[in-house]
Amino acid sequence: MKNGQVNTNKIVINKFVFVICLFLFVLIAGRVVYLGLSEKIDGVNIKTMAQNRNTRKETIVANRGTVFDSAGEILAQNVSSYTVIAYLDESRSKNQKTPQHVVDVEDTANKLSPILNMSVEDLTNLLTKKAYQVELGPGGRGITEIKKEEIDNLDLPGIDFIQDYKRYYPNGDFASYLIGYAKTDEEGNIIGEMGIEQEFNSELSGSNGYLEYQKDLMGYKIPNTPEVKIDPHNGNDIYLTIDSNIQLFVEQALIKLEAGGSFDWATITVADAKTGKILATGSKPSFDPNIKDITSYLNPLTSYEFEPGSTMKIYTYMTALEKGTYNGSDTFTSGKKVIEPDTINDWNKTGWGTITYDQGFALSSNTGIANMLETMIDKDDLYDYFKKLGFGKKTGISLPFEENGKIKFVYPIEIANAGFGQGITTTPIQHIQALSSIANNGTMLKPYIIDKIVDSDTGKIIFKGDKKELGKVASSSTTEYIKKLMYDVVHNDPAWATGTAYKIEGYDIIGKTGTAQVVDEDGKYSKTSNIRSFEGMFPKDDPQIMIYAAVKGGKESSSLPDAVTKIIEDTAKHLNIRATNSEVTKYNTYSMPSLLNRTVEIGNNKMNELGITPIIIGNGNKIVKQYPSKGTIIGNYDKVFLITNDTNLSLPDLKGYSSKEVENLCNLLNIKYNFSGTGYVSNYQEIVENNLRILNVELIEYYKKE
The missing domain is CATH 3.90.1310.10 (Penicillin-binding protein 2a (Domain 2))
Structure with missing residues (x-):
């Protein structure tokens, strides 16, 4: 009986265990089926989680x-x-x-x-x-x-x-x-x-792309699995308005200026007077961006605010001219001017006796300005016109940390000081902008530095910089008169002008000098340091180039005029703006005609009508080749080569030619050429090897005819 009861209990227990196991099996199987269908555990998609753990995303750097x-x-x-x-x-x-x-x-x-x-x-x-x-x-x-x-x-x-x-x-x-x-x-x-x-x-x-794919345990891509690839958009290319040749002239001038004596800083900028393009800008001290040996992180062109000094007299005189109250033949007593309780002195302390206001401009008389502000213009006239020219606010050029400068004056002594550039602050780029109004018959141009921005992936131009007129700020009669006054600053007798060191024979450069006192750490004007500056343009009647230069500290010397005149000479040569008999010949442009198969006489006469003397190669009577080709835009100082039907095509004297001019001529004559150096031809030698003409050319950065 006991054995039967035991067996019965075992059967019951086995059934119970079976039921429990069956229940667990069904539960687990159901869970597996559920997971297989729903792909979720506790709300988390396990398929997605597994894919994420096995997904690799690699950045494709733009x-x-x-x-x-x-x-x-x-x-x-x-x-x-x-x-x-x-x-x-x-x-x-x-x-x-x-x-x-x-x-x-x-x-x-x-x-x-x-x-x-x-x-x-x-x-x-x-x-x-x-x-x-x-x-x-x-x-x-x-x-x-x-x-x-x-x-x-x-x-x-x-x-x-x-x-x-x-x-x-x-x-x-x-x-x-x-x-x-x-x-x-x-x-x-x-x-x-x-x-x-x-x-x-x-x-x-630009913007980075990426590659996303499934990886195995070793990190390698699993074959035949989907991948997602988003290509990067590479950064855009930026073309500046900078002309590297002119930039080199500025850099070399600054190096020479630095070698001539110590100073706190120097800055020089060259701009296209007809468009507002910045052609070159540099400063010292500077740095190599590859090694970042930087002492100052501010660009003097836009971020240095300083008292400009007597260059502001240009714009004070323009204020009176625009108001219609200026008479250049009126006189005043120079030397000193009392504005209670202060006294304004001329820079030489003694003055020049009784002089005209026109003479006062050439001599940079402070007392002349003080008298003008009593008899010709007032505080509001001066303030409004300075503001009209853009002083006291940013030009908006595409460079970081541009400063406004400060145009503020209230009391009579402050007004007089502002008239000759003391007690106010400006930036170099503001002077370039204001100068453009004189170069363009009263229409002021916005300076710009970006020529174009190009999508580097497609080559499409997405932005194009261009000339922007800011409005008419002066009449043509005002700008013509002020150009005459600026001419006298440079070309008058040295005893009657402050800027004769900037005179270059054969170039009618015009401008205005400036010397400003510097405020020291105690808030007082320093007796040992000042800022010397020059702003001007060339040529006088139809300015093509504007230049602004300033040096803080250092000794008074010819170094700044030397730097400016060298830059102007080199730039004028580079841009084919030439001078003859102390007068500048205007640079005109034409479309090159076709002269092929014309007689040499007809071709020569045709070019002479355009003011161009062609360089004729050979003694034939017919033109068989020409440079430039038909339709090319040329200037009256560009070299035009006409090749005749002669078997002896000797080279002209190449000394002073630019490397590009030599290259053009050699390509026309099938002559192989080798250059050593950069710039202009100083020496050359032609040889013949295996019936091939070869020209070996020595170049120098600047060539001066003897």
């Missing part, structure tokens, strides 16, 4: 746009850079035919030391660390392709490279405050931090 000058020469670009690493762990060489780690520490350190500019001791310390790999910094970070190849050629075991990109400035210290610089941040992004690089950082940066 290439930063390139900065060019107006002719398409590169000023800033991305280049490959490398970080040198050393593998130290011996396990890397296991089962390898050649060593994959650093084997000889001493030899490796000795060979890398001169290339990376690091001491053998520092390299040895890095190469003996207990690590799998190390970076050989700082000298091994951001090295160039050339240095990488140099290290590769050493064939050192265990030395490798990590490729990256960095910003490179091929000209080094060249328009540095204008271009600025960009550097790589902690996340590997190249970010603009000064100048154009900063102002147009978003346009230059």
